[in-house]
Amino acid sequence: MQRAPTRSPTQPLDAEEMATRIPRSGHRGGGSSPPHREWIIASDVTAINGVIEGVVALCSGAGFSARHCRFNIPVALTEALSNAIIRGNGNDVARCVRVRSQIELAARDRTAGSSGIFATLVVEVTDEGDGFDLATAGSRPDAADWLEREDGRGVFLMQALMDRVECTRGAGAPGNTVRLVLHRT
Amino acid sequence: MSFLVVKGADALVVEVDGQLVVTNRQEFKQVVLDEVEQGARSIVVDFARSAYIDSSGLGALVSLGKRIRESGGDLRLAGLNEDLRTLFELTRLDALFPLYATRADALADATAGR
Numbered sequence: 001m002q003r004a005p006t007r008s009p010t011q012p013l014d015a016e017e018m019a020t021r022i023p024r025s026g027h028r029g030g031g032s033s034p035p036h037r038e039w040i041i042a043s044d045v046t047a048i049n050g051v052i053e054g055v056v057a058l059c060s061g062a063g064f065s066a067r068h069c070r071f072n073i074p075v076a077l078t079e080a081l082s083n084a085i086i087r088g089n090g091n092d093v094a095r096c097v098r099v100r101s102q103i104e105l106a107a108r109d110r111t112a113g114s115s116g117i118f119a120t121l122v123v124e125v126t127d128e129g130d131g132f133d134l135a136t137a138g139s140r141p142d143a144a145d146w147l148e149r150e151d152g153r154g155v156f157l158m159q160a161l162m163d164r165v166e167c168t169r170g171a172g173a174p175g176n177t178v179r180l181v182l183h184r185t
Numbered sequence: 186m187s188f189l190v191v192k193g194a195d196a197l198v199v200e201v202d203g204q205l206v207v208t209n210r211q212e213f214k215q216v217v218l219d220e221v222e223q224g225a226r227s228i229v230v231d232f233a234r235s236a237y238i239d240s241s242g243l244g245a246l247v248s249l250g251k252r253i254r255e256s257g258g259d260l261r262l263a264g265l266n267e268d269l270r271t272l273f274e275l276t277r278l279d280a281l282f283p284l285y286a287t288r289a290d291a292l293a294d295a296t297a298g299r
Binding site for chain 2: 045046048049067070071074075078079082086141146147148149150151152153154156157160
């Protein structure tokens with residue numbers, strides 16, 4: 001990912017930056033592609049809410065449950081984005097966070113007696129930091145100091161509220177990608 | 186997202202309007218800590234108008250609860266909807282904070298415990 005120039009998060013973007021930072025949405029490669037949206041945001045936690053609203057709108061339009069839209073997705077995505085901004089990019093406003101969200105559609109197995117289409121939300125949050133290990137980034141409820149800790153619950157919440165959470169590092173490049181997967185129920 | 190402080194005879198109530206998340210947890214902590222510094226000991230946080238809380242918000246509550254207990258007070262949480270109760274159960278923080286269905290229930294308990 002290309003490094004953005006150093007700036008205050010409140011400074012206006014120039015035309016070139018606008019072209020890369022405004023949210024994108026639509027269908028890839030024609031009308032039959034699944035709906036998706038993408039953002040590139042500065043490392044500023046105040047940018048989180050706009051991304052969440054966009055992903056929730058995408059899921060609401062795809063028929064995800066009210067609880068998923070008002071609770072699971074906002075909380076898990078807040079954790080992933082704040083992790084990328086604070087832990088991944090170290091709050092460095094010159095570093096960006098890229099968010100790709102997509103609803104993947106697949107036909108159900110009709111031989112099993114079901115019908116219709118599976119819908120799955122896949123969100124990838126990529127920072128520009130030095131990377132971190134998701135497995136060791138948080139604590140667990142059975143840890144001795146769990147209740148008294150002020151931090152360390154973010155990864156646990158993502159895993160509790162999503163169907164799958166994966167973390168990968170870019171090959172030969174800085175950055176960490178957290179992938180959130182949630183099936184429509 | 187905003188916080189409203191309501192001072193009562195037996196307890197101080199802090200209403201959370203909107204989310205309690207990474208963007209406003211410091212402001213929330215400061216609002217409560219200022220009241221503790223001025224002598225508040227029995228504090229109720231009312232989440233009846235709150236949509237969700239993230240791990241930063243939970244962490245702020247843990248930190249404040251510890252500070253208030255050290256001052257000889259107590260922190261009660263009220264008005265949690267089903268989603269928020271799930272959050273406290275998942276993280277086992279329901280063992281750390283008394284949870285009440287309504288602000289009135291929390292205040293009644295604060296009065297009884299005086």
